[in-house]
Each structure stands twice: as structure tokens, then as C-alpha cells.
Amino acid sequence: MLRIRNLSKSFGGVRAVDNVSFDVPLGAIVALIGPNGAGKTSTFNLISGLLPPDSGSVTLFDKPLTGKSPDEICRAGVARTFQISQLFETLSIRENIQTAALFGRSTRDDVQAAARRSDELVEAFDLGSHANALPKDLTFAQRRNVEIARALVMDPQILLLDEVLAGLTASEIEEAIAIVERVKSPTVGILLVEHQMRAVMRLADSVVVMMNGGVLMQGSPEEVRKHPKVLSAYLGEEIDASGSHIATRSEEALSLNSTADGGGRSVSAAAEPVLSIRNLSAGYGPLTALHGIDIDVGDNELVALIGSNGMGKSTTLKAISGLLVPLAGKVHFEGRDVTHLPAHSIVRLGLGQVPEGRQLFQYMSVEDNLMLGAAFVAQAWGARRERLDEIFALFPRLAERRSQRAGSLSGGEQQMVAIGRALMARPRLLMLDEPTIGLAPIVVAETFEAISRIKAAGVSVLLVEQNVGWALRVADRVYVMESGKIVLAEKAENLWANREFLQSFGLG
Amino acid sequence: MTSSAPARWRFLGTATGIIAVAALAALPFLVDAYMLHWAITVLKFAVLTLAWDILARTGQVSFGHAAFFGLGAYVAVLASSTLGLGQILSMLVAGVVAAGLATCLSALFFRVRGIYFAILTLAFAEVLKVCATMLTGMTGGAMGLSARPLFGGDAVKSYFFILILALFTIATMWLLSRTRYHFGITAMRSSPEVAAAFGIPVVPIRTIAYSVSAGLTGVVGAFYAFYTTYINPESAFDVAISVAPVIMSIFGGLYSIAGGIIGAVTLTLLQEYLRTTFEYGSLIVYGLLLIVSILFMPKGVWGLVSGLASRQRSPAREVAS
Numbered sequence: 063m064l065r066i067r068n069l070s071k072s073f074g075g076v077r078a079v080d081n082v083s084f085d086v087p088l089g090a091i092v093a094l095i096g097p098n099g100a101g102k103t104s105t106f107n108l109i110s111g112l113l114p115p116d117s118g119s120v121t122l123f124d125k126p127l128t129g130k131s132p133d134e135i136c137r138a139g140v141a142r143t144f145q146i147s148q149l150f151e152t153l154s155i156r157e158n159i160q161t162a163a164l165f166g167r168s169t170r171d172d173v174q175a176a177a178r179r180s181d182e183l184v185e186a187f188d189l190g191s192h193a194n195a196l197p198k199d200l201t202f203a204q205r206r207n208v209e210i211a212r213a214l215v216m217d218p219q220i221l222l223l224d225e226v227l228a229g230l231t232a233s234e235i236e237e238a239i240a241i242v243e244r245v246k247s248p249t250v251g252i253l254l255v256e257h258q259m260r261a262v263m264r265l266a267d268s269v270v271v272m273m274n275g276g277v278l279m280q281g282s283p284e285e286v287r288k289h290p291k292v293l294s295a296y297l298g299e300e301i302d303a304s305g306s307h308i309a310t311r312s313e314e315a316l317s318l319n320s321t322a323d324g325g326g327r328s329v330s331a332a333a334e335p336v337l338s339i340r341n342l343s344a345g346y347g348p349l350t351a352l353h354g355i356d357i358d359v360g361d362n363e364l365v366a367l368i369g370s371n372g373m374g375k376s377t378t379l380k381a382i383s384g385l386l387v388p389l390a391g392k393v394h395f396e397g398r399d400v401t402h403l404p405a406h407s408i409v410r411l412g413l414g415q416v417p418e419g420r421q422l423f424q425y426m427s428v429e430d431n432l433m434l435g436a437a438f439v440a441q442a443w444g445a446r447r448e449r450l451d452e453i454f455a456l457f458p459r460l461a462e463r464r465s466q467r468a469g470s471l472s473g474g475e476q477q478m479v480a481i482g483r484a485l486m487a488r489p490r491l492l493m494l495d496e497p498t499i500g501l502a503p504i505v506v507a508e509t510f511e512a513i514s515r516i517k518a519a520g521v522s523v524l525l526v527e528q529n530v531g532w533a534l535r536v537a538d539r540v541y542v543m544e545s546g547k548i549v550l551a552e553k554a555e556n557l558w559a560n561r562e563f564l565q566s567f568g569l570g
Numbered sequence: 571m572t573s574s575a576p577a578r579w580r581f582l583g584t585a586t587g588i589i590a591v592a593a594l595a596a597l598p599f600l601v602d603a604y605m606l607h608w609a610i611t612v613l614k615f616a617v618l619t620l621a622w623d624i625l626a627r628t629g630q631v632s633f634g635h636a637a638f639f640g641l642g643a644y645v646a647v648l649a650s651s652t653l654g655l656g657q658i659l660s661m662l663v664a665g666v667v668a669a670g671l672a673t674c675l676s677a678l679f680f681r682v683r684g685i686y687f688a689i690l691t692l693a694f695a696e697v698l699k700v701c702a703t704m705l706t707g708m709t710g711g712a713m714g715l716s717a718r719p720l721f722g723g724d725a726v727k728s729y730f731f732i733l734i735l736a737l738f739t740i741a742t743m744w745l746l747s748r749t750r751y752h753f754g755i756t757a758m759r760s761s762p763e764v765a766a767a768f769g770i771p772v773v774p775i776r777t778i779a780y781s782v783s784a785g786l787t788g789v790v791g792a793f794y795a796f797y798t799t800y801i802n803p804e805s806a807f808d809v810a811i812s813v814a815p816v817i818m819s820i821f822g823g824l825y826s827i828a829g830g831i832i833g834a835v836t837l838t839l840l841q842e843y844l845r846t847t848f849e850y851g852s853l854i855v856y857g858l859l860l861i862v863s864i865l866f867m868p869k870g871v872w873g874l875v876s877g878l879a880s881r882q883r884s885p886a887r888e889v890a891s
Contacts, residue, residue: 133767133772144764150757161768165769173753
């Protein structure tokens with residue numbers, strides 16, 4: 063078994079991992095959960111040798127792993143996946159898996175034997191038709207499968223899975239859970255870092271909860287779920303289906319005025335949608351990802367765009383914001399044709415975007431990141447100080463951290479900065495691309511609450527979201543995408559009654 | 571896909587290789603002394619470029635291979651004049667010394683990567699240049715050193731020496747590409763951290779690649795010293811020696827044997843052609859041609875050719891999309 067004893071690591075003055083001890087026995091699945099910034103990934107990096115610990119020890123069957131290099135630890139029998147899938151982009155799928163076989167635990171494999179073993183996994187993970195493709199041609203979920211297969215081919219004794227379910231839709235999560243269940247065997251111990259509580263409850267034999275670098279508690283999934291400290295620090299309160307507590311909070315809306323100076327806005331509101339998309343098609347090279355879609359976002363309306371990974375949701379946002387040149391169709395923003403305007407001009411007109419994965423300037427301070435959002439938008443620059451105060455009122459935690467480096471913030475705080483940066487340009491409409499990916503449940507709730515408040519302040523919102531339950535709670539209307547087409551457009555409240563719809567998204 | 575298509579390509583490759591080697595072996599008996607000199611120069615740059623590419627494949631870009639080139643040149647001349655070693659042995663000793671130096675430097679230089687590594691290598695080459703200038707007792711300082719002409723001035727023998735060195739380099743790289751190290755090296759170029767997490771010993775492999783790369787560069791430097799019969803710090807540690815393999819690799823196609831050869835042949839001959847054609851400004855034309863080619867062929871000549879070939883081989887790709 064993998065034994066972790068009194069593991070500690072500090073960065074600067076911060077104790078990222080503080081005296082952590084737990085075991086991963088063979089045949090068991092241990093889940094490591096906790097808020098963003100609790101030290102889960104750091105613990106992973108200490109075990110796999112990417113970071114040297116300050117003190118404490120990691121042993122595998124009483125053999126010390128502490129102080130060994132990552133490749134030695136891997137050859138000793140500890141394999142890992144990476145949170146953001148990091149495939150070898152210049153190698154084919156088969157070669158990606160094969161490479162791990164060649165250098166992993168059994169280094170006796172010659173190239174042919176490794177190719178055979180990787181072929182078995184290629185088949186087992188249903189990647190046969192993509193074996194010779196490059197990673198960039200795969201969907202998000204397929205990349206995850208390659209990531210897991212690449213770790214498995216090394217025949218590890220301990221498998222470390224770092225958020226392999228993040229960013230997957232409910233049905234994809236089901237598939238991934240099935241894969242992990244299949245991987246489970248008496249000869250492999252699995253340690254998984256995960257925010258998807260449903261998966262943790264189903265998969266884990268034992269759960270370790272981390273908080274502020276230390277172990278808050280360890281126990282069975284049931285014990286952990288009911289523990290009051292875990293509820294308050296990580297899971298947040300249970301939220302009822304109607305999302306009522308969000309509505310009450312959004313009433314205390316802040317004075318987040320949008321770009322237009324009032325003017326004709328209220329007059330045109332009823333008739334004209336703020337954003338109107340007609341017959342939009344777009345693609346990448348020879349691949350067409352969007353096939354003539356229509357979307358409207360009304361004044362002060364929150365519209366959610368949902369669907370599985372690889373269905374064209376992010377592509378839609380890119381085509382609207384000018385990052386991708388559409389093949390056909392029209393995009394009208396406030397009645398003006400913006401279809402072929404460059405991205406920076408579109409932002410200046412008041413169409414803000416929060417990109418997927420946050421894309422902050424990691425080495426700049428929180429305040430500088432926010433300021434940058436207004437720096438090249440003439441109408442926003444003049445009132446930047448006031449605007450900054452409004453952002454800090456919306457996200458008080460950012461005010462405390464205004465001079466910290468953005469890269470040093472937790473995932474949830476970084477998401478706040480990304481949203482704040484887009485708001486600095488005083489957008490009339492805000493587009494958000496999967497803002498809650500990889501965030502702890504309690505932070506997910508906070509983020510949606512913030513989005514509701516932004517809407518309450520008069521900004522229209524177009525939200526791409528994987529978490530359909532939440533999307534239905536906050537949105538006025540929902541568009542469902544499938545294979546580059548809109549297959550359903552409906553008021554959010556009506557969808558709660560649509561059994562077929564709910565089941566297709568695993569909410570039934 | 572049927573098995574006949576790859577077999578056909580393999581046959582074509584083998585046939586091209588055999589014909590090329592035969593033509594290269596016959597070349598010195600078919601051309602005049604001027605052409606032979608350029609054939610030798612082309613081969614010299616081919617080895618430099620391929621040697622540089624061996625390290626580049628591991629994800630570390632050197633801008634200071636002149637260090638090993640110059641070191642090889644000085645070691646060989648000194649070994650031959652003061653120790654009385656034969657010229658071929660002196661060139662081999664130069665290679666071993668350059669490789670040994672690279673092994674020692676690895677421990678220090680591979681702590682950093684990317685632009686920082688590039689700057690370290692660039693600076694180190696300059697340090698060696700200053701050393702060669704200052705150590706007047708050994709190196710003759712800025713006055714430089716003279717060497718006995720290689721093989722008594724026999725250009726045909728010189729040609730065969732550098733040809734054999736080039737074929738040895740190509741064979742080494744080709745054999746390497748069939749082992750698991752090919753995958754390890756490609757993986758660490760994508761991400762050294764991830765590669766390490768999959769058991770690939772990143773630093774040892776990089777150290778070996780750097781040493782082999784430096785050793786071959788050292789031998790070429792030694793060859794240059796004997797072939798031109800005179801070296802000084804400016805010519806042996808010339809920044810242009812460091813830059814040439816970078817440009818030739820990028821132009822021909824990075825990380826491939828064919829690309830390195832194409833780059834060395836094309837650019838060496840192009841430079842000479844332009845120099846003899848334009849009375850003034852040949853370097854400007856050369857620079858403009860490089861800019862245009864890199865803009866329109868970001869993967870180099872070989873990247874373009876193999877891209878077209880693979881599209882021809884698998885028309886299914888376009889149908890699928």
C-alpha cells in the first residue's frame with residue numbers, strides 16, 4: 063500500500079500541505095476532496111515527485127519514494143494523470159499510450175510489445191478509429207480516456223487520478239465512472255482528486271477531506287457527506303430545485319451599470335434582442351462545427367447554452383466574439399452587424415467575454431488584471447476607478463487580494479477575476495464559457511450567485527455551462543446544442559417539467 | 571489502409587538512399603576542385619545541422635554550438651601539434667573533449683529551459699571565445715593557430731572523411747528513431763514534467779543527446795581547422811556557426827533527418843549562388859528569402875513535402891470531414 067506520513071510543504075510563507083497522513087491500500091479507491099486551494103493537487107505533486115516535500119514521507123510497500131525523481135517514482139509503480147489533460151501533442155494516440163509502456167514500470171518492453179499492449183487499451187477505451195490521430199483531433203472526453211489509458215498501460219500498483227471527471231457532462235461522467243469501476247482491481251490502489259460528489263459517493267471506499275493544507279477528516283463517503291464541517295467548508299448548503307435563495311440574494315443588486323448610457327435602452331428593450339444570431343456557421347479548417355444556428359438574447363435576459371462536450375458551444379461563443387471567422391450567417395449586436403468585425407472592436411461595442419479556463423495574466427496582480435479589462439475600451443477607461451470599486455463590491459474577496467499575483471489565487475478566486483475583468487469593459491452583454499469548470503461545489507454556488515447578481519444589475523448574459531442543473535436554476539431561457547445545431551430552445555422553467563430532457567442530462 | 575502503401579514508401583526511401591550514397595561516392599571523380607570544395611562545405615553544414623537537431627529534439631534549443639565547434643578546432647590543432655597525434659585521432663579526441671564538456675555542462679544548464687537555456691549556451695560560446703583570445707601562450711591569442719593541411723591537402727580524402735561522418739550521423743539518428751528513446755524524446759519535447767511522470771528519465775536522456783550533439787559538432791570543428799589550415803578565436807567561435815544550424819533546421823524542417831539535410835544543402839548553395847551573382851547585397855536577398863520561406867513554410871521544406879505526401883496517401887481524411 064501507499065503510505066503517506068506527516069507530509070508538509072510550504073510555498074513562501076504559506077503551508078500548502080500541512081502534516082498530511084493517509085493510506086491508499088491495494089484494491090481500494092480513496093478520494094481526496096476539499097475546496098480549491100486546499101492542497102489536493104500539491105499533495106498529488108508531492109506523491110508523484112514533481113515537488114520535493116519539506117518533511118514527511120511517502121512509502122510504497124515500505125520502500126521510500128520521498129526524494130526520488132518523478133520518473134523513478136513512476137517506474138516504482140505509481141502512475142498519474144493530469145488535471146488539465148496533457149497528452150504528447152506531437153505523438154499519435156497509440157504512440158501516446160505506447161510511450162508510457164516503454165518507459166513505465168516494465169521497461170523490458172520492446173517497441174513491438176509496447177505497441178501490442180497499447181493496442182489492447184486503445185480497444186478497451188473505444189479509441190480504435192482514432193489510434194493514428196493526433197490528440198488535437200479528439201473530443202474532450204476522448205482525451206480523458208487517453209490520459210487514463212496512458213497511466214494504465216504502465217501496469218501501476220497505485221493510480222493517481224487528478225480530476226478526471228472535470229468538465230464532463232452528466233452522461234459523460236457516467237461513462238467515466240464506469241471506466242474507473244472497470245479499472246478497479248485487487249492489485250491496484252486508486253487515489254482520486256475529485257469535485258464531482260456524485261462520483262465520489264459511488265466510487266470511493268474512503269474519503270479524505272482537505273482544508274487549508276491539512277486533513278480535515280477521513281471517513282466513509284456517508285460520514286463525510288453528513289459531517290457539518292464538510293458541509294460548511296466544501297459542499298455548501300443544499301440548494302432546493304427552484305434556486306430560491308439565489309433570487310433573494312440577487313435583489314440586493316449592485317449598481318453595475320452597463321455600457322449604454324440609458325438612452326434608448328428601455329424603449330427598444332421589448333422588441334429588439336440585444337444579441338441576434340441568424341443561420342451562423344463556423345468551423346476549423348475543413349471541419350464545420352456549427353451548422354446554421356439561430357440564437358437570441360434579449361435585454362437583461364440570462365440565456366444558457368448547454369450540451370455535451372464537442373457539440374459546438376464554445377465555437378458559438380468564439381464565432382460571436384470574432385475570435386473565429388464565421389463561414390456564413392449574421393451576428394447582430396444591438397441592431398448592428400458585427401459579423402466580420404475584429405474581436406477587439408466587438409469588445410469595445412460592449413460584448414464582453416469570459417473565456418474558458420479563465421486565461422488570466424498569471425504574473426500580473428489582481429488589480430492589474432482587472433484594469434486591463436478597461437485599458438483598451440475608451441468608454442470604460444475614464445470611470446475605471448469607480449468600476450473597480452463596483453467589482454470589489456461584487457467580489458469582496460478580490461479586494462483583499464488586489465495586489466496578489468493572479469496565478470497565486472485559488473481556482474474560484476481566479477474565476478472571479480476573469481469575470482471582473484470582463485465587467486471592467488462595461489459590457490451590455492456578457493458571455494461566459496464554462497465558468498465553474500474544476501471548482502468546488504460551494505464555489506460553484508457562489509459563482510452562479512455572482513452571475514445572477516450581474517444579470518440583476520442589468521447586463522444580459524449568454525452562458526455556456528456543463529452543469530445543467532445550475533444552468534436551469536439561473537437561466538431565463540435555454541438552448542440545447544447537439545452536433546453543431548440547436549435542437550431545443552425553451553424557457554428554463556418549462557424544462558423542469560420535461561422528463562425526457564432531464565433524463566438525457568442525467569437529472570431525471 | 572492496405573499494407574502495400576507503406577511498403578511502397580519504404581521501398582522508395584531505401585532506393586533513394588542507395589542511389590544517393592552511390593552518387594555521393596562517385597561525386598569527387600566527376601566534379602572539379604571548386605565544386606568539390608562546396609560539396610565538402612555542404613556536408614560540413616549537414617553534420618552541424620543534424621547534430622544540433624539531436625539536442626533540439628529533446629526540447630532544448632542551443633544558440634551556442636560554436637562553443638563545441640571552436641573547442642573541437644583548438645583541441646584538434648593542439649593535440650596534433652603539441653602531442654604529435656595523427657590528424658584523424660586528433661579529430662576524434664576533439665569530439666570526445668567536446669562531448670565531455672557537454673556532459674559536465676548538462677548538470678548546470680538543464681536546470682533551465684527555453685530562452686534561458688538558449689542564452690546560457692550563447693553566453694558560454696562567447697566565454698570560450700574570450701578564453702581562446704586571452705590564453706595567448708596556448709592558443710596564440712587573436713593571432714590564431716596554423717595547422718598542417720588535412721591529409722596533406724588531398725581534397726578527395728577530406729571529402730570522404732566528412733561524407734563518412736555525415737553518413738555515421740544519419741545512421742545513428744535513424745537507428746535511434748527505431749528505439750523507445752524516439753518516443754521518450756518526442757514526449758519530453760511536449761512536456762518534460764509529464765514525460766517524467768510516465769517514467770521517462772528526462773535529464774539523463776537530454777544529457778546524452780547534448781553530449782552526442784556536442785561531440786559531433788566538435789569533430790566538425792576539428793575538420794574545419796585542418797581543412798582551412800588556420801583558426802583564430804573569431805572564426806572558430808563565430809556566432810554564425812551557432813546560428814547556421816538553427817536556420818538550416820527550421821528552413822528544412824525541424825526534428826527530421828531529411829529536413830536537416832535539405833536545409834543544409836539548399837541554404838549553403840543558395841548563399842554561395844547569391845554571393846557570386848549579386849555584387850552587393852547578397853545577404854539582404856538571402857535574409858528576405860529566409861523570411862518569406864519561414865512565413866509560408868512554418869514546418870520547413872520537409873514539413874511541406876511530407877504533409878502533401880500524407881494527404882495524397884490518405885484521401886479518406888478529407889472525405890471524413
